[in-house]
Amino acid sequence: SQQGEEDPQALSIQEGENATMNCSYKTSINNLQWYRQNSGRGLVHLILIRSNEREKHSGRLRVTLDTSKKSSSLLITASRAADTASYFCATDPPASGGSYIPTFGRGTSLIVHP
């Protein structure tokens, strides 16, 4: 089963608009990461936010984390056609033996129209 689930499954916007994606998870976490995947390629790490942080910025990206609601959001401001990709959140729930297995959701597919 998926630990994190992204919402919406798909998002279609015009260039210049902002895009917001959400991630909900089930168990406590140590950190949450967002990744991006261009069609048929590997994932690229975007940003990591720790459980004791509420907000983090990186360029046009803004990530928030609400541990009380077990949710995170990724905001891409002033989107560009090149932002077209799938976006995944990854959480690190406790695993057997205290080891770390990043668990991914099914992703949000973002299309930015020029």
Add this chain to the structure above:
Amino acid sequence: KAGVTQTPRYLIKTRGQQVTLSCSPISGHRSVSWYQQTPGQGLQFLFEYFSETQRNKGNFPGRFSGRQFSNSRSEMNVSTLELGDSALYLCASSLGQGREKLFFGSGTQLSVL
């Protein structure tokens, strides 16, 4: 620094055959994880190797196996292929110290006919 390299990029096999996929991690990275990605299931964790030892294993049948060599390169093997094994197989490397970002390869697209 070279990124994570996966070979081959594409592979076509028939049911019942076996397949071996290769992953070379970033230099200095000791942890290699494997994921299976399908449209319906998203990314599913297969296993993780650290210093030649399997450190974690996902919920996959025994037909899926792997190993890691002393130079941290890793191979994944799937025996007795089934149609449902068609997927993008992704390898990711990290330093292996836990709770850090993963660096992914471009994946091997496996099609089972």
